[in-house]
Amino acid sequence: MRGGRVDVGLTPRNHGPADVSDSTVRLRWSVPLAAGAQRLPAGCARTGRQEVVCRTGALAADGLGERIALRVWLRGRPTEVTMAVDTLWGGGAVDRNRANDRQQVLVLDTGDAYFF
Template sequence: MRRMRGLAVWGAVAVLGAAWPARAAGGVPEADLSYHGVAVLHDGRLDVRLVPRNHGPADVADATVGLRWSAPPAARAPRLPGGCARTGERSVVCRTGALPADGPGERMEVGVRLRGRPAEVTLEIDTVWADGAVDRNRANDRQQVLVLDTGDAYSF
């Protein structure tokens, strides 16, 4: 009987442990963020559409993604969507919102007119903040894309 109670308690602990978010060393939640989308450069305008994704194991309440481009913007500051802010002449950060484990976030769109109609632009995408979660696989949330002024969509 004692043995059965011990097994029942152990089973309850195992079930409760599985319900709590996965934690890295030190009790910090662990998540694996990535960004997939397209970038189009046409006639001096760079348009970026992306979907953030959290491969888990823990949910992320909010995160920010940084976008940087190699060419300066046109004289007028770009109009940015809600949740985005300029961090420099050639960079912005945007909130992703909540990212459930093993799920996508909301689609994001950022467009900017570039000075002098460059023939090509290098776009860099990177996680800036992930609500304190540890991401052990940084290879899939840091990307660099060469976008040519062809009007074609370059996937990342």
Template sequence: MRRMRGLAVRGAVLAAVAAGVVPARAEGTAGAQESVGAPGTAVAVAEADLSYHGFAVLHGGRADVRLTPRNHGPGDVPDATVRLRWSVPLAAGAQRLPAGCARTGRQEVVCGTGALPADGPGEEIALRVRLRGRPAEMTMDVDTVWGGGAVDRNRSNDRQRVLVLDTGDAYFF
């Protein structure tokens, strides 16, 4: 039951991102938890620090990406959404994407991370996309679109850009 509820929440988030409606991020200035909302309706907001590490490979017009989300804490994150954006458009037509991922534009895909415990890694996300043509190189941007409602004061480690050459070699980030 809990797994089904998580999938439903992740599906709603991915649908909102695909429709261009991105949930607002809570921003604050102090403490591991804060209260936000209308007067008299305070809601506790956890603080977290998301990051992504992995590698990308470009070979023959295909980009293979494996990344592991990590939450450095101090609070748990029930789910988050990571965006992958390539400098080269994705090939036209359907892309085979793993469950929890959706194409949201000419050059981007978003994926739900699932639950991210404080001070722990999440499940690895692995995907392969076909790019338009056979580019000799590309850049790939990785960033958080939605942090599960948590405040993330260190946004520098969840935004990365990696240059990947068509060598078949893994480029780590």
């Protein structure tokens, strides 16, 4: 994050045991997104004051999906925010381990990259 701009790169992963035909992830920030239109990639849409959802496409069992890259602008110039990523819809697949469906990270306005 730098000056209210957050760049996110997300690579979805299916831990199995079966393929997933499609799924949706939700990204939520602890502060509102900036007013006006955000330029989001195909497959992503703003769904609330603080959230964006993105389609992952098909995910093979024990495989990685296509990387999702987006940039959002936050209202004001916060010095820190919390960003949560969670599985919103799993294509109807049965998930025996819902514990790995949600990640959360504290993002500081340093311009540094975070990996989790």
